[in-house]
Amino acid sequence: LMSPGNATDFSELFLHGFPIQSEFQRLLFLLFFSMYLLAFLGNATIIFLIRSDLRLLQAPMYFFLSHLALADLGFTSTTIPKVLENLLSQKKTISYHGCLVQMYFYVCFGNSDSFLLASMAYDRYVAICFPLRYSTLMNRKRCLLLATVSWVIPIVHSLLYTILMSHMSFCDSREIPHFFCDLYPVLEISCSDRSVIEMLILTEGSVEVLGPFLLIVISYMGIFYTILKIPSNSGKKKAFSTCGSHVAVVVLFYGTVSWIYFKPRSNNSDRKDTVAAVMYTMVTPMLNPFIYSLRNSEMKAALKRII
Numbered sequence: 001l002m003s004p005g006n007a008t009d010f011s012e013l014f015l016h017g018f019p020i021q022s023e024f025q026r027l028l029f030l031l032f033f034s035m036y037l038l039a040f041l042g043n044a045t046i047i048f049l050i051r052s053d054l055r056l057l058q059a060p061m062y063f064f065l066s067h068l069a070l071a072d073l074g075f076t077s078t079t080i081p082k083v084l085e086n087l088l089s090q091k092k093t094i095s096y097h098g099c100l101v102q103m104y105f106y107v108c109f110g111n112s113d114s115f116l117l118a119s120m121a122y123d124r125y126v127a128i129c130f131p132l133r134y135s136t137l138m139n140r141k142r143c144l145l146l147a148t149v150s151w152v153i154p155i156v157h158s159l160l161y162t163i164l165m166s167h168m169s170f171c172d173s174r175e176i177p178h179f180f181c182d183l184y185p186v187l188e189i190s191c192s193d194r195s196v197i198e199m200l201i202l203t204e205g206s207v208e209v210l211g212p213f214l215l216i217v218i219s220y221m222g223i224f225y226t227i228l229k230i231p232s233n234s235g236k237k238k239a240f241s242t243c244g245s246h247v248a249v250v251v252l253f254y255g256t257v258s259w260i261y262f263k264p265r266s267n268n269s270d271r272k273d274t275v276a277a278v279m280y281t282m283v284t285p286m287l288n289p290f291i292y293s294l295r296n297s298e299m300k301a302a303l304k305r306i307i
Contacts, residue, residue: 013099014175015082015092018274029087035282036080042289043069043076046299053302060123060138062299065292067147068116072285075109078102079180079281086179099181104162106180110257110280111154111208117250118212118219119146120292124243125219129226157208161197168192179274180281184261201261209261213254220247249284249291256280 018028046069049056056062082102086092094102126137161183168190178185183201187194223243230236256276 012093012095012174013181015086015094015179015181016175016177017086017092017179025087029084032080032087032282033084035286036076036084039072039076039080039282039286039289043073043285045303046289046292047073049299049302049306052306056298056302058140060143061120061127063143064116064120064123064147067150068113068120068288068292071109071112071116072288074105075113076282076285078105078109083179094181099176099186100162100166103165103181103183103186104158106182106281107158107161108154111157112150113253113285114209114212114257115150115153116147117253118215119150121216121219121246121250122146124246125222128223153208157204161200164197164200168194168197178277180277182260182277206262209254209257213250216250246291249287252287253280253284256284 018025020028047066050062050066050069051057057066079102082094123138127134130137165183165186168187169192170189171191173189175189176185177188183197187197220243224240227236227240227243256279259276260273260280
């Protein structure tokens, strides 16, 4: 048995994976591989198009889109390749240091996603509610500041949690009850006092995740109020249909994240947690390219110019 006093004794950890029969593992592999391929190609295309077209890059909305696509690309690449490997393997393992690295980048890219969604919502708010002052309020300097904040805070945030987790000692069980190294599942196999890090998740973590969400809610309240003042019904429908898909992605992302991290731990349901985790680690990054830009006429025009 491993010594519970030293976390580095664990050269290898086991991932519980998905609670399904072995004959369905390959079907799940094909599903997740298809989702990863769509997410990877979609987000890579967005980055390439925006970075190759100066007109798009200078527009705040597309500037933030390129950063969101980069975050989604990193987010999916942090977890899905290891999931795919373990679905095909009989031995569902990850190294101890690999687990910490995965945790760091997963938390970092996930939080960057949150901040960038808030930056995009604020950009839309200014564009719709203050169109005459848009170029002044969303100048290049402000856009760079918002993008920098969207990366720097998550980098520091994820480093804090990874350092704290690296000092945790573990019990004899080495099986993480999840399909990747997330904070709560790794904490479940720890023998150390978890009260500090759990309190940090519920306080600092709540502020960092729910802060951007609150900004998104306020922005869209302002947007909807402005839309309601549009005189024509066709104009209202068009504006609502455009915003509706964006709101759906925000609700999907924050709803599943809140379910995982902010519900009472005593009400834990492994199957529901797994479904929620799949939704925000795979489904949302896959949908973002289609919802935010690939249906956009300006993106299509940029693609035609490059071709």
